[in-house]
Amino acid sequence: MEAEILEIRDHISRHPPFDGLPDDLLDKVAGAVEIAYSKAGTIMAERDRQVQALSYIRSGAVEVYRHNGQLFSRLGEGDIFGQFALLRDGQVRFPVQAIEDTLVYLIPKSVFDQLCAADDDFADFVELSGSRLKSTVEQSLRNNDMIATPVRRLISRLPVMIEESASVQEAARLMTEHDVSSVLLLKPGNDEDSDRMFADAEGRQWLLTGMITDKDLRQRIVAEGASPQTPLARISHGWIITIQSNESVNEAMLTMLRNNIQRLPILHRRRPVGVVYLSDIVRYETNNSLYLVNNIFSRTSVKALARLTPEVRASFVRLVDEGATSRMIGGAMSSVGRSLMRRLVELAEADLGPPPVPYCFMGHGSLARNDQSITTDQDNAMVLHDAFEPKRHDDYFKELARYVSDGLNACGYPYCKGGVMATNDQWRQPLARWKRYFSDWIAKPDPQRLLHSSIFFDLDAIHGETRFVEELQDLIAARAKASPRFLAALARNALGRTPPLGFFRTFVLEQDGRHNNSINLKGRGIAPLNDVIRVHALGVGSRGQNGFERLDEISAAGALPAGQTDKLSYALEFLSIVRMRHQAQAIRDDHEPHNAIQPDRVSDSERHNLKEAFQILSNAQSFLRFRYPSPSR
Amino acid sequence: MILGKHQRQASPSWADYFARQAEACKTPALKRFYAAGVPAEEGPIGDVPLVALDFETTGMDPREHAIVSIGLVPFDLRVIRPSAGRYWVVKPPRPLTEESIAFHRITHSEVEQAPPIAAILDEVLSELAGRLVVVHYRNIERPFLDAAVMANRGEHCLFPLIDTMALEARWERHGRLRGIKRLLGIQPSSIRLADSRGRYGLPHYSSHHAKVDAMATAELFQAQMARHFGPSTPVSDLWI
Missing domain, CATH: 3.30.460.10 (Beta Polymerase, domain 2)
Structure with missing residues (x-):
């Protein structure tokens, strides 16, 4: 292989999604690369133009815009663009502009197609929507335990079943005896065609016809004044939603949520083997x-x-x-x-x-x-x-x-x-004194009070008279929203800690002696992100305390442009989980866990996602300035 | 401007020279090279097929020193195509000195197994035909190629070229502030390939390989055109 192809190959092989490619595919890519230079300011991809190649940034930086001109993402060395156009009709959706002098490696569409066909990871990478950070976060969600665990693991006892010809009272007695809130209904049958038919241990044929719950007894019998002797068949819904025992816990949960039910009979093939409750899953999770x-x-x-x-x-x-x-x-x-x-x-x-x-x-x-x-x-x-x-x-x-x-x-x-x-x-x-504190802080913010606000306005009752804290939460939610001056001051205050990004994409590392060449994920990422979220949350009068809950409320209130709260939530999730992973590793290594990470010790893709997360924070900080301007006097 | 045009028309043009050489030359490869012609003087550079050319030699003097390797990469202002480029190691008539080995990282055995320049000249010429040559520092490739063709074919091989180093010198060395800078004792900035590239944000390559340097030169020229000129710049403003 010739030297200049090696130069190209060396570089691309260090960046995802190419870093995972086998050697022969890497050679193919490097051998097919064409090169183009664009000076800062050049439009590199115009909307609705056809593209023939995937662009890989060898050096420089570009910005990708949405249709409405909003910034979609900022890409740097080792990033790619143009994949979405290539995957669809070849037409550019999101225009791209060089923001620095940029050298791009062009990978022809034919090679791109081959890569997608030959390498699943590559295909996944380029097909996952928009943001790499988003796909990373979503992937870790998918890898979650709930996906891997079959629902049968949650079964703790055999299902309680009764013939549907029995009376409601008999069913209620059986349910009380077994201390369950539901019972499965059966009728004898030999309908071979039905997928609800099964044989019990004695070889008798049964048909699963439905399920009765406490709620049915309440609504259809007690509330109606119906006789306890009413046959169960009369109040049966006549249909039943079930799940196979080898399906995942997650699927069980989704099935329940989709159908708005609390209980789900589990079948092994056709035989009922248990009933899983929504509360079982919640318990399992924690x-x-x-x-x-x-x-x-x-x-x-x-x-x-x-x-x-x-x-x-x-x-x-x-x-x-x-x-x-x-x-x-x-x-x-x-x-x-x-x-x-x-x-x-x-x-x-x-x-x-x-x-x-x-x-x-x-x-x-x-x-x-x-x-x-x-x-x-x-x-x-x-x-x-x-x-x-x-x-x-x-x-x-x-x-x-x-x-x-x-x-x-x-x-x-x-x-x-x-x-x-x-x-x-x-x-x-x-309490009265606390109310005065909070009212004063909101009415006349000064640096000290703003600092206090950012600490004390995240508050929750731990023990004792919860209502005291609720009153304080109510006060904050009502007053802060109506105080533009306070929000503006708090917003300015939230800009104090900037993400550790230098002029585009380079990490600014701390040199504090203890953690040299490191980034404080909490101080420069998670905490300022929480500061930003808090301002918006107070701005929409949210009583939520958790960052993700606050973002949901901010999103519901429409306080941020579409998609922004999702981005913030991805960034928050990513920064938080990276910090936790590093802390867990420190504990495993018998080190004291801390909040610093060294970017040169993390993988390229993690580093990339970190940059993207920090960039989202940086953008959110800029936006905060405009969203809560200082009111003119 | 008008004066300049008249002046250029008065002196024999590259197009005339190529036409005459195409007639006069006996060597078929040279005939073809000249017959492919040169781009129109007033034509826009953006339309011109280019080729970045880089030689590595045993020294600076074409009469004494010899070519060790040749790298070329075809390109235009839109895109550079390294995979369509070529690279040859050639065996110089005289053995390599230790210094030049250290510099080029080309070893004795590589050179020993390489063909003499005579064996590949036709191929080189056919790659260059119909393309405007771009080099960094004009005093190597053209004189060395001319000397090699003269030595082996007995005829001249001359052609217009663009020198990215000379272009870089235009604004780095001859800018308006030149006099003041010299008065202030400010060192002129380096216009070597790697340093020039740095000013355009171009990446660092492990240099001293003819084809990498050719690719690097092509990138530099694209960058210079993007920053200081445009695709409509007439060829005659650039070539020498």
């Missing part, structure tokens, strides 16, 4: 952490709780390994954190006696957002009943706060460096 949570509540001392730390970490690693999403992991870890805190409060109350006035322990930050990871400070505060009198009551609450805070520290949730803890007098106040 199995690990549920177990851990149970364990937490059985511990009777801070020391015993602290000994659970390795188990907390192990359950985190397991969730990551099982391919759970960051949202699932964040939710599970948050419920662990929440349970620990609750248990600590219970232990403290057992020590200190009942509280002199009602109160609520609240959590902030990741705990409130339900996106806790493994390395997380404690952020908490206390809302006291307005009958609180400092002289008479504060000793108790101060001690309670100290007990919980020390306990959390012992359990691996270090003290908050910013002092956001109920041990701090300022953050242990009656």
Whole structure:
């Protein structure tokens, strides 16, 4: 092979989707490449023009636009464009413009077609819609455990069945006896043609005709005043939706959701082998952490709780390994954190006696957002009943706060460096005072108050009088939305931490001594992304705390251009899951997990997705500026 | 402008020279080379088929030194086609010195097994025929090829070419601020191939291979045209 082909081959072989190609296909690509140069500003692909080749960026950068002129994506070295046109009719949909002087390798359509035919991974890569980040996130969803696990694993007992000629009362007795909320209806039969026919253990032929649930008994018998002697056949729906035992848990869930049902009989071939409940699936999903949570509540001392730390970490690693999403992991870890805190409060109350006035322990930050990871400070505060009198009551609450805070520290949730803890007098106040805090912060924002807002406005009740926190959430949702000045200030504040991208596509690495040549995923990615999402969420009056929930509400309120919330949600998911994966790896390697990653230690495609995620954050920050301008005075 | 045109018409043009050589030359390959002609002087560069040409030689003097390898890549302002290019290692009449081996990374054995230049001249000429040659630094390829053709065929091989180094010098060395820069003691920027490419954001190649350099030269020329000229620039503004 000649030297210049080697130069080309070397380069493309380092970038997806070419990095996965076998050698002979790589040779074919490199040997067929043609080269073209475009200076910055050149339109490289015009809408509705025909393209004959896939474009691979050897150096430089381009932007791809939507029909309406909106930026669709920004591509750099090693990226490809033109695949969508090639896959359809060869017509350019999204115009492409060089934003830097750009050298492109053109891979002729004939070779592109051969690659698609010969290599499934290549075909998947180019066919997946639009964004690589999106496809990566969706792929990890697909790889999820729920897809791999057959639904029969969830069966815990044989199905309860009854002849449909029996009375409603007999069915109700049977259901009570077996403590189930549904029963399958049968009738004797030998209808060979029906796919509902099966033989029981004794060889008798039965036909599965339907299912009766608690709800049917309530609606069709009790509410109607019908006789308990009514034959079941009379109230049967006469149809039944089932699933095969080897289908996936996920498919079972989708079937239930599609048909709006809570129970799904499972068949092995034609024989009913069980009934799966929607709640079984929910339980299955959170199995690990549920177990851990149970364990937490059985511990009777801070020391015993602290000994659970390795188990907390192990359950985190397991969730990551099982391919759970960051949202699932964040939710599970948050419920662990929440349970620990609750248990600590219970232990403290057992020590200190009942509280002199009602109160609520609240959590902030990741705990409130339900996106806790493994390395997380404690952020908490206390809302006291307005009958609180400092002289008479504060000793108790101060001690309670100290007990919980020390306990959390012992359990691996270090003290908050910013002092956001109920041990701090300022953050242990009656409800009225909290309302005044929040109203003042919204009415007259200053740098300190904005900082407080971005911490305390993610809040959730952990233990005690939940309504106190709900009142505060209501206040925030109502006031912030109506305060353009506050939103503008908070928006400006959200621009403080920029993603670690230099002038287009290059990572800006931290040189802080501890994690050299690294990127702080939390500080430069997840946290600023949450800042952006929070501003929009407050802007639409959302009471949601979780980033993804907030994005759903932002999307429903139409506060962002179409597709933007999806992008933000992909970026949030990707940055979060990469951070979690690196933390899980650190735990496996017996290192202390942290938030930094070194971009030269990650794969090309992960690096690429990181850049795309950071780019989405960067774009979202720019948009924030325009969405919430400072009101003119 | 008008004066310039008259001047050019007064002196014999490349087209005239090619026409005369096509008649006069005895060597069939040269006859064909000249008969393919040259692009119209006032024609736009965007329409002209080009070929980037790079030689590696044992030295700078065509009378003393010899060609070691030849790389060429056909292209135009739209697209460069490395796969349609050619590459030859040739055996010089005199043995290679150690220095030139280190420089070119072409080994003795490669050269020993290579054909002499005489054996491939016809092929080279047919690849060049009908295309305007683009080189980086004009004083190698044309004089060395002419010397080789003269030595082996007894006839001249001369042709117009575009020198990307000379083009680069136009704005890097002869810009309006030249005098001031010299007064201020600012070093003129390098117009070597790799450095010139850097100014256009072109990637770094592991150089000193004739075909890689030819490809690199083609890329540089596309970049120069994109930045400083346009596809409608008349050929006569560029060739020398």
